[in-house]
Amino acid sequence: MTATYAPLNPTPRILLGPGPSNVPPAVYRAMSAPLVGHLDPEFVALMEEVKQMLREVMLTKNATTFPVSGTGSAGMEFCCVNLIEPSDEVLICVNGVFGARMTDVAQRCGAQVATVQAPWGRIIEPEAVATALKEMKAPKLVGIVHAETSTGVRQPMEEIARIAHDHGALLLMDCVTSLGGCPVRVDDWQVDAAYSGTQKCLSCPPGLAPVTFGARALEKATKRRTKAQSWYLDLNLLAGYWGQDRVYHHTAPVTMNYALREALRLVLEEGLEKRWARHEQNHYALKAGLEAIGLKLASQEGHQLWQLNSVTIPAGVDDATVRRRLLQRYNIEIGGGLGEWKGKTWRVGLMGESSREENVMLFLAALGNILNDFGCRIDTGAALSAASAVYRQRGEKRCEA
Amino acid sequence: MTATYAPLNPTPRILLGPGPSNVPPAVYRAMSAPLVGHLDPEFVALMEEVKQMLREVMLTKNATTFPVSGTGSAGMEFCCVNLIEPSDEVLICVNGVFGARMTDVAQRCGAQVATVQAPWGRIIEPEAVATALKEMKAPKLVGIVHAETSTGVRQPMEEIARIAHDHGALLLMDCVTSLGGCPVRVDDWQVDAAYSGTQKCLSCPPGLAPVTFGARALEKATKRRTKAQSWYLDLNLLAGYWGQDRVYHHTAPVTMNYALREALRLVLEEGLEKRWARHEQNHYALKAGLEAIGLKLASQEGHQLWQLNSVTIPAGVDDATVRRRLLQRYNIEIGGGLGEWKGKTWRVGLMGESSREENVMLFLAALGNILNDFGCRIDTGAALSAASAVYRQRGEKRCEA
Numbered sequence: 051m052t053a054t055y056a057p058l059n060p061t062p063r064i065l066l067g068p069g070p071s072n073v074p075p076a077v078y079r080a081m082s083a084p085l086v087g088h089l090d091p092e093f094v095a096l097m098e099e100v101k102q103m104l105r106e107v108m109l110t111k112n113a114t115t116f117p118v119s120g121t122g123s124a125g126m127e128f129c130c131v132n133l134i135e136p137s138d139e140v141l142i143c144v145n146g147v148f149g150a151r152m153t154d155v156a157q158r159c160g161a162q163v164a165t166v167q168a169p170w171g172r173i174i175e176p177e178a179v180a181t182a183l184k185e186m187k188a189p190k191l192v193g194i195v196h197a198e199t200s201t202g203v204r205q206p207m208e209e210i211a212r213i214a215h216d217h218g219a220l221l222l223m224d225c226v227t228s229l230g231g232c233p234v235r236v237d238d239w240q241v242d243a244a245y246s247g248t249q250k251c252l253s254c255p256p257g258l259a260p261v262t263f264g265a266r267a268l269e270k271a272t273k274r275r276t277k278a279q280s281w282y283l284d285l286n287l288l289a290g291y292w293g294q295d296r297v298y299h300h301t302a303p304v305t306m307n308y309a310l311r312e313a314l315r316l317v318l319e320e321g322l323e324k325r326w327a328r329h330e331q332n333h334y335a336l337k338a339g340l341e342a343i344g345l346k347l348a349s350q351e352g353h354q355l356w357q358l359n360s361v362t363i364p365a366g367v368d369d370a371t372v373r374r375r376l377l378q379r380y381n382i383e384i385g386g387g388l389g390e391w392k393g394k395t396w397r398v399g400l401m402g403e404s405s406r407e408e409n410v411m412l413f414l415a416a417l418g419n420i421l422n423d424f425g426c427r428i429d430t431g432a433a434l435s436a437a438s439a440v441y442r443q444r445g446e447k448r449c450e451a
Numbered sequence: 452m453t454a455t456y457a458p459l460n461p462t463p464r465i466l467l468g469p470g471p472s473n474v475p476p477a478v479y480r481a482m483s484a485p486l487v488g489h490l491d492p493e494f495v496a497l498m499e500e501v502k503q504m505l506r507e508v509m510l511t512k513n514a515t516t517f518p519v520s521g522t523g524s525a526g527m528e529f530c531c532v533n534l535i536e537p538s539d540e541v542l543i544c545v546n547g548v549f550g551a552r553m554t555d556v557a558q559r560c561g562a563q564v565a566t567v568q569a570p571w572g573r574i575i576e577p578e579a580v581a582t583a584l585k586e587m588k589a590p591k592l593v594g595i596v597h598a599e600t601s602t603g604v605r606q607p608m609e610e611i612a613r614i615a616h617d618h619g620a621l622l623l624m625d626c627v628t629s630l631g632g633c634p635v636r637v638d639d640w641q642v643d644a645a646y647s648g649t650q651k652c653l654s655c656p657p658g659l660a661p662v663t664f665g666a667r668a669l670e671k672a673t674k675r676r677t678k679a680q681s682w683y684l685d686l687n688l689l690a691g692y693w694g695q696d697r698v699y700h701h702t703a704p705v706t707m708n709y710a711l712r713e714a715l716r717l718v719l720e721e722g723l724e725k726r727w728a729r730h731e732q733n734h735y736a737l738k739a740g741l742e743a744i745g746l747k748l749a750s751q752e753g754h755q756l757w758q759l760n761s762v763t764i765p766a767g768v769d770d771a772t773v774r775r776r777l778l779q780r781y782n783i784e785i786g787g788g789l790g791e792w793k794g795k796t797w798r799v800g801l802m803g804e805s806s807r808e809e810n811v812m813l814f815l816a817a818l819g820n821i822l823n824d825f826g827c828r829i830d831t832g833a834a835l836s837a838a839s840a841v842y843r844q845r846g847e848k849r850c851e852a
Contacts, residue, residue, distance in 0.1 A: 055500060055504070055712075055716050055719075058481050058484055058497075058709055058712060058713055059484070060484050060485050060486075060487045060493050060494075060497075060709075061485070061487065061493060062485040063485065063486075063487050063488065063491065065486065065487075065488055067488050067490075069702060070486055070488060070489065070702065070705060072486065073485075073486050078482070078483040079483070080459050081479070081482040081483060081706065082479040082480070082482060082483050083459055083460070083461050084461050084462070084463040084464065084474075085461075085464075085466065085471055085473065085474050085656055086461045086462065086464050086466075086784070087464065087466055087468050087471060087784045088471070088657070089468075090464065090778070090784060091778075092461050092462060093461075096459075096461075099456060103456070119521055119522055119525070119658070120520055120521045120525065120683060121520055121701045121702050121703075121704060122701070122702065123682070123683050123700075123701040123702075124520070124521065124683050124701070126682075126683075127681065127682055127683045151682070154682055155682045158678055158679070158680050158681065158682055159680075247702070249702060255486055255704065255705055255706035255707075256489070256702040256703065256704050256705060256706075257520070257658055257704035257706065257707055277558075277559055278559070279559050279560075279680050279681075280528065280559065280680075280681060281524070281527075281528055281552070281555055281556045281559055282521060282524050282525050282527075282528045298789065299524075300522045300523070300524040300525070301470060301471065301522050301523065301524075301648070301650055301657045302522075302657065303522060303656065303657050303658035303707070304471060304656055304657060305482065305656035305657075305658065305707075305710075306656075306658055306704070306706075306707065308459055308461075309706075311456075311459060312459055315456050318456075377491070377492075383487075383488045383491060388699065
């Protein structure tokens with residue numbers, strides 16, 4: 051009794067949620083390139099290209115830089131299972147969902163986890179990290195999220211990396227949402243290990259997790275007393291597969307690597323600085339438009355992400371209804387709040403290919419219309435004018451960072 | 452100093468290795484369908500379809516049937532981390548690379564692992580499993596590979612499942628290479644948990660691992676004393692994501708799920724029995740052709756896989772040279788031997804879309820030419836005639852199984 055299945059025909063969406071973002075046509079085309087074997091000399095050459103492109107995008111010289119064959123969360127787990135040994139003391143910074151997730155993952159690795167907490171929407175203060183580390187005997191690792199996707203906050207990294215090193219700990223950075231949308235400087239910041247995802251500001255479909263390990267992280271991972279608890283994510287095995295020896299491990303997702311190569315090529319073609327500036331500009335335009343109609347970003351002023359905007363939902367407006375109408379009437383996807391902010395914020399992503407002036411304008415227009423249906427008296431024209439002014443004023447200005 | 456990268460332009464290959472297999476045009480097209488968000492109602496509907504299609508292909512009614520967001524090996528790890536608790540007694544059957552891998556994965560889960568060994572190329576005898584289980588105190592799990600991709604042997608499953616249950620153990624089956632290419636009857640065989648891959652006989656690019664858990668496996672996984680050591684692969688979290696609640700966990704690889712849906716749709720459109728018969732027929736044609744020129748399969752007579760043929764390399768012939776020439780001159784990929792059989796066998800896959808009469812004929816023709824370059828005196832015409840006779844004799848006969 052086999053059911054019949056209709057042809058696949060998904061509706062084109064404008065993806066303004068917390069990821070995935072829209073995919074450029076060239077990346078779709080890359081995925082229809084003929085599949086070769088994962089040990090084919092042509093794929094081996096492509097692996098080298100992907101590694102090199104990732105180094106350029108992550109601003110690192112780390113030889114150990116490659117995409118893990120899973121989504122961003124697999125990247126987090128990859129870093130934890132390789133860097134943490136049972137009973138290691140670990141400090142995790144928690145100011146949103148992804149710091150909390152890292153705590154869970156580290157605990158499952160057998161770590162003794164301490165946390166530094168900050169209220170949702172605020173950054174982790176370096177002093178708090180220093181204080182916490184002083185209370186630990188021999189902290190081995192500090193884990194922190196650069197772009198907290200649940201709140202839209204951008205974490206300053208450099209000072210915390212220095213503090214971690216002063217206490218003899220490695221610094222692990224989550225740059226899932228930041229990479230490709232704002233400066234991520236792995237080497238300059240002295241980040242020891244970092245992981246990202248493909249479906250945010252790289253605008254590649256979800257499915258791979260770029261990771262990078264510096265010398266100190268590599269030493270920790272290769273000189274463990276015990277095997278990593280994960281075979282699939284064991285760096286010592288993966289380094290053989292992604293390194294010069296090409297020792298068979300798993301079968302790499304060939305097509306996803308085609309897609310990532312093309313997405314990274316487009317990032318480098320645009321240029322990192324220009325791409326960051328584009329994300330910055332669209333963020334300020336969106337923010338200006340929202341403020342003109344009385345809507346505020348929920349994250350800390352001065353530390354707001356350009357690529358992910360947490361918007362406080364006005365009183366009397368139903369979260370789910372607005373999101374449903376945006377999707378049904380305008381084919382616009384935005385995200386709902388997570389955790390503490392569920393029902394209290396919307397998450398509006400302007401990531402990668404989705405970070406475009408036309409998307410800012412359409413979103414403001416659509417939101418204005420929908421809120422007016424709720425009886426709000428929104429001057430949608432004012433929102434559009436305010437956003438438009440940002441483009442006029444900023445012009446071709448390079449980004450701040 | 453950004454390097455420039457050439458356009459992606461991989462050479463079309465005839466994929467006759469141990470996977471990936473060739474991908475049908477409709478699956479390539481599915482991957483260029485517009486990306487929607489992973490919480491989009493359209494994707495949620497697609498998730499249900501994929502689950503249902505997988506049940507039909509795996510011949511199971513198990514509600515907990517879905518693709519894990521990683522490759523086949525991630526499926527193995529998913530099953531182990533959820534089914535094994537620290538210090539559980541586990542029996543793993545080892546007659547090739549993938550049984551050995553399962554042993555490693557189970558040990559990393561903290562299991563006390565005993566093994567039943569059989570020589571490479573031979574099946575695991577049910578009596579050996581019974582004997583081994585009798586020597587264990589409280590065996591919790593028996594792990595076994597249905598289609599051992601390193602040797603080309605097909606393992607009879609039913610009796611071993613019964614023996615495992617008689618001893619109070621669950622049966623975990625690796626059907627990475629078997630699913631879609633020969634009968635895999637999860638419910639009839641009373642398999643408690645199974646995992647597969649997409650890039651073998653389903654002819655979808657690598658990147659997902661279909662898994663299924665029956666009632667007993669589900670009970671074990673949900674009533675653990677300890678959390679699964681993997682957050683990414685924790686069934687209790689994934690069941691929330693793939694179940695009715697759609698609790699956010701990771702971001703599913705949307706495009707890979709498009710591909711899998713289309714690949715499964717094609718499997719069901721062809722029909723399982725017809726698809727198995729196609730694999731059977733092409734296997735016998737290949738085998739007849741090889742035997743006509745004095746080449747033998749290395750795996751146990753009567754238990755040879757249809758989709759993966761381990762061919763003994765004739766004396767005086769260099770493994771790597773032949774494979775390189777097949778690739779360079781004919782764009783044919785075959786696999787080398789692994790482990791004990793490295794340099795001793797070739798692995799010729801006839802999986803999914805790659806299992807075609809024209810591929811059998813071209814491979815025999817190409818191999819004959821190349822071996823003659825080595826000074827072998829191969830009557831390539833005899834190989835082709837012998838293969839051709841199989842198609843004439845078998846005609847439209849349904850498969851044996």
